[in-house]
Amino acid sequence: xxxxxxxxxxVGLIGPVYTRNLNGKPIMQPRPVNPKQSxxxxxxxxxxxxxxxxxKAIKNELRPLLQVGTDPYASQRLTxxxxxxxxxxxxxEVHATLFSADLSALVGFEFHRDTxxxxxLPMTLPFSITQxxxxxxxxxxxxxxxxxxxxxxxxxxELALMVIGFSAEAxxxxxxxxxGFALEERLPTTLSIETQSFATGTRIIVAAQLLLWxxxxxxxxxxxxxxxxxxxxxxxxxxxV
Numbered sequence: 001x002x003x004x005x006x007x008x009x010x011v012g013l014i015g016p017v018y019t020r021n022l023n024g025k026p027i028m029q030p031r032p033v034n035p036k037q038s039x040x041x042x043x044x045x046x047x048x049x050x051x052x053x054x055x056k057a058i059k060n061e062l063r064p065l066l067q068v069g070t071d072p073y074a075s076q077r078l079t080x081x082x083x084x085x086x087x088x089x090x091x092x093e094v095h096a097t098l099f100s101a102d103l104s105a106l107v108g109f110e111f112h113r114d115t116x117x118x119x120x121l122p123m124t125l126p127f128s129i130t131q132x133x134x135x136x137x138x139x140x141x142x143x144x145x146x147x148x149x150x151x152x153x154x155x156x157x158e159l160a161l162m163v164i165g166f167s168a169e170a171x172x173x174x175x176x177x178x179x180g181f182a183l184e185e186r187l188p189t190t191l192s193i194e195t196q197s198f199a200t201g202t203r204i205i206v207a208a209q210l211l212l213w214x215x216x217x218x219x220x221x222x223x224x225x226x227x228x229x230x231x232x233x234x235x236x237x238x239x240x241v
Contacts, residue, residue, distance in 0.1 A: 044087065047095060051083035054098050058205065061164045061174055062111075062233070065209040069228030070111045077113075081106055098203050099168045099240060106205075109235040117210055117232035120146050121159070125191070127206055127237035133197040135163055135204050135237075141188035142181075145210070154212040154225055157183040161193065161208050161236070168201030175202075198241045206237040 055078045059066060066074075085101040096102075110116040123142060130136050145157050159181045167173040177196065183189045198204060210232040213222040 043095070047086045048079075048083050050095070050097075051079050051086050054086075055079040055082055057166070057174075058164075061176065062162065062207055064178075065160065065162055065207055065233045066111055066231075068226045069231045070233070071113045073113075074111045078109065078111075081109060098166060099201055103203075103205075103238040106235050106238050111233040112231050115230045115232045117208060117234035120149055120210055120232060122146070125208075125236055127239075129204065129239050129241055130194075133200065133202075133241045135165075135193075135195040135198070135206065135239075137161075137191060137193045139190060139192040142183070142191050143188055144186055145183055147185075150212065151230070152214075152225060154214045156213050156222070157185075158211040158213075159183055159189075159191075159208060160211060161206060163193075163195050164205045164207075165198045165241075166203040166205075167199060168203070169199060200241055202241045204237070204239050204241065205235060207233060208236045209233045 055075060059075065059078065082103075085103050085105065086096045094100075108118070110118065121142070125137055125140060125142075127135060127137050142159070147154075161179045161181075163177045163179075165175040167175070175196070175198070179193045181189060181191055209226075212225045212230075214225050215223045217223065
């Protein structure tokens with residue numbers, strides 16, 4: 001079905017052709033009839049749809065870190081990264097899933113390319129999954145934030161670590177733990193965490209957010225500076241129990 005727009009131009013399907021605007025000009029193109037897709041094409045399409053669903057699920061669970069702001073293409077970039085991991089190959093008859101795919105390339109993914117966490121805290125934290133099924137970060141000394149790179153004045157900095165566990169037995173079951181650390185201004189900050197035990201097969205994703213604050217309210221609450229233009233959030237670890 002076609003629609004007559006305000007410029008008295010048809011936009012949409014008309015029989016075997018469809019009309020649209022290209023660079024301000026109305027054009028008509030033949031409509032493909034029963035297009036044939038190869039097995040690999042159908043599999044790739046299925047993997048892409050799956051990647052879109054998992055991208056939405058991950059972003060939804062990370063919403064507390066991302067709601068302040070991301071770059072405009074964060075969702076598309078995350079979907080693209082997941083699609084590469086889930087991509088079906090002719091040599092493999094079994095589709096990779098969130099629980100079987102190798103998501104090591106997702107580590108280091110920045111949700112705000114204009115303010116990457118790596119720029120302010122160039123660090124590699126040695127997260128690991130223990131034999132008891134916990135996610136552990138052994139005691140490490142984190143170097144002070146590179147304050148000269150921050151584009152505004154602030155009084156204090158904090159690091160938030162969010163650990164998300166997607167259950168393989170019930171895909172809609174998600175467990176979550178959050179850890180916070182006040183960062184020292186001139187000295188290294190000691191970090192160490194260990195989560196609850198996760199069930200075998202659980203996909204664990206760890207994300208970190210740098211929080212800066214500049215003032216306090218009358219009641220002593222911190223006023224954070226994170227915004228749509230400054231919100232460093234990065235994937236720090238991904239693994240399966």
